[in-house]
Amino acid sequence: MIYADLHVHTKYSADASIPPKTIVDRLHAHSLIKAVAITDHNTVEGYYKVRELASAYEDIIIIPGVEISAAGGDIIVLGVTELPHEPWTVKNILAFAKERQAIAIVAHPYRAYGLGDSAKKYTFDAVEVLNGSSASNANKLAQNLAKEMNLPGIAGSDAHQIDELWSAYTEIQASSNIDEILKAIKKGFVRVTSAGKSIHF
Ligand SMILES: [Zn+2]
Numbered sequence: 001m002i003y004a005d006l007h008v009h010t011k012y013s014a015d016a017s018i019p020p021k022t023i024v025d026r027l028h029a030h031s032l033i034k035a036v037a038i039t040d041h042n043t044v045e046g047y048y049k050v051r052e053l054a055s056a057y058e059d060i061i062i063i064p065g066v067e068i069s070a071a072g073g074d075i076i077v078l079g080v081t082e083l084p085h086e087p088w089t090v091k092n093i094l095a096f097a098k099e100r101q102a103i104a105i106v107a108h109p110y111r112a113y114g115l116g117d118s119a120k121k122y123t124f125d126a127v128e129v130l131n132g133s134s135a136s137n138a139n140k141l142a143q144n145l146a147k148e149m150n151l152p153g154i155a156g157s158d159a160h161q162i163d164e165l166w167s168a169y170t171e172i173q174a175s176s177n178i179d180e181i182l183k184a185i186k187k188g189f190v191r192v193t194s195a196g197k198s199i200h201f
Helices: 020-029 045-054 090-099 116-121 136-149 178-187
Strands: 002-008 035-038 061-070 073-078 103-106 126-131 153-156 168-172 190-194 197-199
Touching: 002 061, 002 073, 002 126, 002 153, 002 178, 020 035, 020 045, 035 045, 045 061, 061 090, 061 178, 073 090, 073 116, 090 103, 103 178, 116 136, 126 136, 126 190, 136 153, 153 190, 168 178
Parallel strands: 002 035, 035 061, 103 126, 126 153
Antiparallel strands: 002 168, 061 073, 073 103, 153 168, 168 190, 190 197
């Protein structure tokens, strides 16, 4: 079983302050959460820094990703180490993810910069149903959206500052292998947890 925070920003996001070294140190020190997806806004620079620092450790997993400011709302793509070409329409980003066998996730659909109900018009791989920085009613609506779209739900802290790390995370039925983790998310072998409590929806 892998416990992963699937939505974390580094200081390479314009609005975040977490140093890559802190993420690596905290992950190494954590007893349960040993995996993180680096999902900076429109850059993969932070991911490369974290990965480089993490290479000194064998017990932690760094999943490449990015949170794209698409027209209409934010989209998280996991499993990519480059940015899509512009224009960043939802359609273009989904095509970009598909070509790379990456995972396209509706980020915090019912918050500012969320796609909301318009996500239903497209084919995503998962919905972020538990965002550590969203209000509980927004997460509840996201859980309903995942049910309606028949998609797996994932969780992440959306940490922009150090003390927000790991506030929500995803339990994934996979071994310590990034490809396997991504496939397990796509298949829905996941459960979401916040403050130590599993959430069923
Ligand atoms: Zn975010």
